[in-house]
Structures are given as structure tokens and as C-alpha cells.
Amino acid sequence: MPPLTPFISPLITANAINNQMPDPAASATTPIVPWVGSRPNPLDILPFILFYLALLFACAPPPFRGRGILFFALIATLQWRCIVSPWPPNESDTRPLRYGIGNSWIFALPAVERLLVNTPERDFWHVDGDDPVQWQIRQKPTPKEFTWKKVWWAMTIWATPRGVGWNFGWKRLNAQRARIRAARLDANRKTNDCVEGTPTGGRAEFVAVHLARIFVAYLCWDAVTLAEQKAIVPTAWAWDPLTIGRIMLLEVMMVIVVYAGMVMQFGIGAVAGVGLFLSDPEDWPPLFGSLFDCYKISNVWGRFWHQYLRQPCLGFSHYLVQKLHIPPRSLLAYFTHLMTAFAIADLVHVLSIGSVIPGYMSLRDLISDMSIFFLLQPLATIAEAIVIMLWNKYMQPKLIPTFNPETQVPMKPAAATEGDSAQSSQASSSTQVENMPLRDWKQKSMPVLVTAMCRLVGYIWVLCWFTFTGWWFIKAYADVGMADWKMPFSILEKLLIPGK
Secondary structure (H helix, E strand, C coil): CCCCCHHHHHHHHHEECCCCCCCHHHHCCCCCCCCCCCCCCCHHHHHHHHHHHHCCCCCCCCCCCHHHHHHHHHHHHHHHHHHHHCCCCHHHHHHHHHHHHCCHHHHHHHHHHHCCCCHHHHHHCCCCCCHHHHHHCCCCCCCCCCHHHHHHHHHHHHCCCCCCCECCCCCHHHHHHHHHHHHHHHHHHHHHEEEEECCCHHHHHHHHHHHHHHHHHHHHHHHHHHHHHHCCCCCCCCCCCHHHHHHHHHHHHHHHHHHHHHHHHHHHHHHHHHCCCCHHHHHHHCCCCCCHHHCHHHHHHHHHCCCCCCCHHHHHHHHHHHHHCCCCCCCHHHHHHHHHHHHHHHHHHHHHHCCCCCCCCCCCHHHHHHHHHHHHHHHHHHHHHHHHHHHHHHHHHHHHHCCCCCCCCCCCCCCCCCCCCHHHHHHHHHHHCCCCCHHHHHHHHHHHHHHHHHHHHHHHHHHHHHHHHHHHHHHHHCCCHHHHHHCCCCCHHHHHHCCC
């Protein structure tokens, strides 16, 4: 069963307490969102409750004409009401909570896509096993309408943004899920602890591992939070080494904070889901990929980074490709997929940060900063793909000869007579090795060297690209004062700073 993390995302993202007041100069020009009284108005909290209820039960009603448009309008309206709601107040220690609640797009976007461009009851089903062909075949029917099973089915669709264990999920994630499940089955068979092919063990180990990861991620976030207090934020991009170095440092800290925050968020959901027997360990494949894959921009976004947006963005982009009659698998289709994905990413980041910008920066500046960063990514990805295509077509054949030693029959030594000694036979073999063509050696060695050099160039390219474009991303977060936010409880501050 897919993981259930109903209210984890907005609460875990707000893992900080801000003890800094807004800049008086900025506050004088742009008023802070008002909030009157020591107690929140229940009407200000109501949109948040209705928003999550709408997400939770969006797929529960039976299909009817206009269901997708109706729920899209309802979810979008409630999302907007949550953003402009005066609760929690955009001041002092409640700003991080306000920002965290604004990150509900992790669940809102998939819910909207699955209703607008699909009919979930017809198009979605659980998958099992390790054969991708079988994943395209419905194994069990959708639960009957107006039953608790249908409600539970709808909740499980909403609770898995990445589509793990569903036919619409990424094949790579479902393959990881199958491998984890197979490993658990093998471990159970060795201990004779397997019930009808269902793995039963490994929960305690899974929970322990993720608790350790949560603790390590918390320490990393804590360390970066302390370091940010002394970091110098440039006022603008400049080409001098000192400014570029400061920007690179800020970007590294930003990546660590986001990575650690998502690991904690994901880990708490995994511990709760598996520990409470709401889901299985295989329903939680790793959220991030390997850093060693980041030698291409396309790999950074497609393999390394989290895939919360992948499935809904592909759903919308495939719909556009089909309606616009764009040839599938063409360069134009690829560009459409990329532009759709990054335009949506731009939008959701503007919405999440937009809830905390009053008194700190204008909406126009926020849109400008986020759009520069996100809308440049597809252009670089396309340019990267064209360069790689040209390299493989024209340059690589010149560096790596096409000689295949498996099909080339090397010259054999003359047949030895019966009177030849064993020593002469060894000498003939040695002569054959010494006369091996140089291109045979190149065939075996050059691919390794060329691949290593290409990877090195790729890492440098990715580092330079994100150093430049990442400035506009971190600038928006710095402008709203997020560098001053602190942890609820700083372990490192207590240990390293006396008197704290």
C-alpha cells in the first residue's frame, strides 16, 4: 500500500523559528499581513482545513462530467485563500510556519493533474512484481463507489506524490520498489518468516535507519543555520572572484538546507507510515539519487533531485503534446516537456514564497527571480543535449576507433613442428602479443579515458551553470529573510557556544 503522509509536508517544512523582526525600512513601504488579537480567528484557519479535506477526498466521489474542473477550482481557490490568510501571521516566530504551510503544492499539484487530465478510476491501479509489462495490466478492480474502500483508495492516491506502487509512477521508482520487496522476501525465506509471498520483516531496521537519517539531517541543517548567520549576502551578481565565491557558498548552504529538510520530511513520513503499518518499506524508495550522476543538467533534475513534480508535470506536458499534435519523442516534444515542468516549478515556488513576502520584497521581484532561474533550465538542457548529440556523432568516433578486437582475427604464429620445444612456442606467443595493433589497445583504453574526461567536463559545466543561475534562486530566499531563521532547538549551538 502506498505511503500515507497526510499532514506531514506543511508541518515538517516549517522546521525553524525566526527571532528577527522585518526591516523597518521595508515595513514602512509594504505593510505586513495583519493579524489582530492573541488568538487566531477560526475563519482564518478554516481555508487550511477545507484545503486538505478537498485534497484528501478529491478522488472519492464517483466520476461525473466536470469533476476535474470543479475540484481544480475548489483546490485553487482554497490554496489562494491559504496564501493570503492572515494566519499564521507573517511576523516574528510564525513566518517559518506560514512558509511551511505554503509548501502544500507537493500534494496539491498531483491531485489537480490526476483529476484534470485523467479519470483515476479508469486510468490508475496498483502494480506489483518486477515485470514492467505486467504493470500495464490492471490486477485488481477499483473499489465500488460509495464504500470505505473507495475512500481509502482515493486517500492512497493523494498520499503518494511520486506514484510509488502505481501504474502512473516512474518506472525507475517502481523498479526500486520491486528490488526492495524482493530483498525482504529473500530475507524472510531464510528465516522462514514469509506469509503467502508477502514479506513481513524489516520494519524495525527500516525505522531505525530513517531515524538515524533524520538526526543526521537535523545536525546538517543546524550547522548550516549557524553558518548562515555569519555569511555575507551580495547585493547583486558580479564577476569578481570574491562575490562569486560568496554566492557559491550560499548556494551550497541552500542545497544542504533543502536536501536536509526534505530528508527529514520524507523520513518522518516513512517512519510514521511503516511504523504504524500503514505502508511497507518498499513503498519508500530513496527520495534523492546519486550525486555522481550530476555531470549533466538533465541528470541533476531527472536523476538526482526529488521527483515530486515529475509525474504531474509529465501528465500535463503529454496532454499538451497530444493536443498540439507534436511528434512524440521529437526535439520539440522534449522541449515542451521541459518548459511545462519548469514553468510549473516556477509557479509553485512563487506561491510558496509568496505567502511570506509582504514587508520584505515585492511580488514582481519574486516572479522575476524565480522565472530567471527556472525558465533558463530547459534552454540549457536542450543546448546540452544538442552538444552531446554532435559530440557522439562527429568527435567521439575520431577519438575511439571502430576497430573491434572480437571480430578482428589476429595474425597467428606459424604452426609448430613436432620437434619444436615448449620454449619456442612461448616465444611465438610473446611475439604475437608484442605485435598486437596499437588500435586494439586504444579500443580497450580510450573509451575509459574519454568517458572520464567527458564526466570531468560535465561536472565543471554543471557547477558553473548552477553557480550563475542559482544566484537568482537564493536571492529570493535571502530577500525574504530566511537566512535569519533558526532551528526550534539548536543542538550545535548548545554544544559549541557557551552560555547559549
